[in-house]
Amino acid sequence: xxKYILHNLLFVFxxxxxxxxxxxxxxxxxxxxxxxxxxxISQGSNSPIVESEVFxxxxxxxxxxxxxxxxxxxxxxxxxxxxxxxxxxxxxxxxSLRDGNGNLLFxxxxxxxxxxxxxxxxxxxxxxxSANEIQLINTYLEQVxxxxxxxxxxxxxxxxxxxxxxxxxxxDGFVDVVFExxxxx
Amino acid sequence: MKKILTVIFIxxxxxxxxxxxxxxxxxxxxxxxxxxxxxxxVTSLGVAMNSGAFYTxxxxxxxxxxxxxxxxxxxxxxxxxxxxxxxxVPGYSTNKPTATIYxxxxxxxxxxxxxxxxxxxxxxxxxxxxxxxxxxSLLGTEVMLRYLPKISIAEDSELDMFGIGVKHNISQxxxxxxxxxxxxFLYNRVTVTNLIELKNTAFNxxxxxxxxxxTPYFGLQYESTSMDLDYTINxxxxxxxxxxxxxxxxxxxxDGDNAFRAVIGASLKLAVIVLNxxxxxxxxxxxxxxxxxxx
Numbered sequence: 001x002x003k004y005i006l007h008n009l010l011f012v013f014x015x016x017x018x019x020x021x022x023x024x025x026x027x028x029x030x031x032x033x034x035x036x037x038x039x040x041i042s043q044g045s046n047s048p049i050v051e052s053e054v055f056x057x058x059x060x061x062x063x064x065x066x067x068x069x070x071x072x073x074x075x076x077x078x079x080x081x082x083x084x085x086x087x088x089x090x091x092x093x094x095x096s097l098r099d100g101n102g103n104l105l106f107x108x109x110x111x112x113x114x115x116x117x118x119x120x121x122x123x124x125x126x127x128x129x130s131a132n133e134i135q136l137i138n139t140y141l142e143q144v145x146x147x148x149x150x151x152x153x154x155x156x157x158x159x160x161x162x163x164x165x166x167x168x169x170x171x172d173g174f175v176d177v178v179f180e181x182x183x184x185x
Numbered sequence: 186m187k188k189i190l191t192v193i194f195i196x197x198x199x200x201x202x203x204x205x206x207x208x209x210x211x212x213x214x215x216x217x218x219x220x221x222x223x224x225x226x227v228t229s230l231g232v233a234m235n236s237g238a239f240y241t242x243x244x245x246x247x248x249x250x251x252x253x254x255x256x257x258x259x260x261x262x263x264x265x266x267x268x269x270x271x272x273x274v275p276g277y278s279t280n281k282p283t284a285t286i287y288x289x290x291x292x293x294x295x296x297x298x299x300x301x302x303x304x305x306x307x308x309x310x311x312x313x314x315x316x317x318x319x320x321x322s323l324l325g326t327e328v329m330l331r332y333l334p335k336i337s338i339a340e341d342s343e344l345d346m347f348g349i350g351v352k353h354n355i356s357q358x359x360x361x362x363x364x365x366x367x368x369x370f371l372y373n374r375v376t377v378t379n380l381i382e383l384k385n386t387a388f389n390x391x392x393x394x395x396x397x398x399x400t401p402y403f404g405l406q407y408e409s410t411s412m413d414l415d416y417t418i419n420x421x422x423x424x425x426x427x428x429x430x431x432x433x434x435x436x437x438x439x440d441g442d443n444a445f446r447a448v449i450g451a452s453l454k455l456a457v458i459v460l461n462x463x464x465x466x467x468x469x470x471x472x473x474x475x476x477x478x479x480x
Contacts, residue, residue, distance in 0.1 A: 030209065033291050033302035035423055062421060079295040120297030121276045178293040178300050 030183040033076065034062050035176065039083070040158040043170040047091065047162040057152035057179060072182040073145060073152070075137040081124035084172040085115045089165035093158060095127070095175060099140040100153040106133040113163060115171050124176065141179075208380065210286065210304040212419035215428040218270045218303065220439045223414065225265040226286045227383070227441035228469055231410025232259060233314040234348060234373040235387040235443070236473045238329065240452040240461035241400050242365035242393040244354040249322040250480045251459075256315040257473040261287045265442075265469070266310065270294070270303055272426055277301060284308075298425035318348070327352040331373065348373035364394045371408075385410035385441070391448065398455065402463070404448040410441035442468040454479070 038055040057063050057073070080095055093115055096107040108127050110118070118125050129137075144152050156175045214222055237255035266289070267282035277296035284291055288306035320329040331348030352369035356362040371387040391404030413436070420431040450463020450473075459479050465471035 031290050031305045033293055033304075035293065035300035035302050035421075035425075037299045037423055060423070077293050077295070077300075079300070081295075081297060081299070122297070123276060123278060124295050124297065126295050174299065176295065176299045178302060180290070 032181045041172045045167040049160045052157040070181045073141045076178040078177045079124040079126045082119040082173040086170040091162035096157045098155040211416040213304040221268040227412045231385045231441040231443040242367040253477040259312045260470045261310045301425040325354040383412045401451045410443045
């Protein structure tokens, strides 16, 4: 009788354990969102003003923390926000992003001709990228990842075409980018 | 036996992998949002701990003893897989939902200070749970116990669980009453040091009627669950939310969405073995089953 009871108990325990084990997959992956910001200060007296900055995903503290467990990194979203702008400056901001090899990934011109429109407390401008542009970014990330390269770098360029305002022109702003890292535990 | 029980419970909820990942998820949320993020999980723990407490309203008039294994599947409704976050900084539009602990991917919200991101969930709408319990009865009153001793599950963290239930048969006072009627009070506590303390209480009235070896039963239960959460925000200087930019300790108290439930089920008694299954209708539906050795 004791043996019978023990067998039944073990069966129930095993059933629960298997059930539980199967559910563990849910915890195996962790799609981590990694935000980054790069500040671009464009100033000068001649229009257009072109300024570039390089930023590397691998310099991010969170990226470094999970790097060994990451299986894939993909692009999620990017936005522009103005930090400071010279008085009465009107003009267009064109943003472009190149990969670490200098290949163009996208170019976007912000709507309107008022850089101050994207200054706090106003909302930043979220860049609307086409599926092809997103694919170009993700292909680059995949290539870097597959080669075991530790350097996930991009070059962001802001081109300010001033149409009015007094010189020297100044547009100080951030390109904010969010990546998603598929992290395996 | 103790080891087996321990392993099951830990695997179920708080294995070191689970533990680290749950902590990682909490670490990316400030107080207000962590409450919404974790609320469905608190509800699940509440519905789980308050399930499987009865399979008949009959209580032995003299002495009885039983040992049970309870297993259940909690079904999480879709509307508990997302929530709309709030941020203390003005200028952030939360026009898209993000994942609760049961949801899929987190979100990114653009605003005047840069992006604020929210963590992903575990992408599931069902959660299995199980635990052992013992009961002893005397003169129409039954006392039920659930217990796990303190178990180390991570550095500086121990899990322990304690639950007690008291049930009294009411129908014994009513001559010729055609069905069994009982009332029951339950209290459960689950603690993970340095992370959570969960407390839940329940009060129910249930009825049953035995037909040979089969006993259908039905119950109505009022319950409440609360969890105190103690975690550390993993500061990220690039976050748009100043509350998330530096490491800091956070304490939050979260109430589960637990109030009323209806239980309907049946048990089958074969000598000393009782098998039962029931459906619990509450904010999260629970399908529960049990194997009991009754002496």
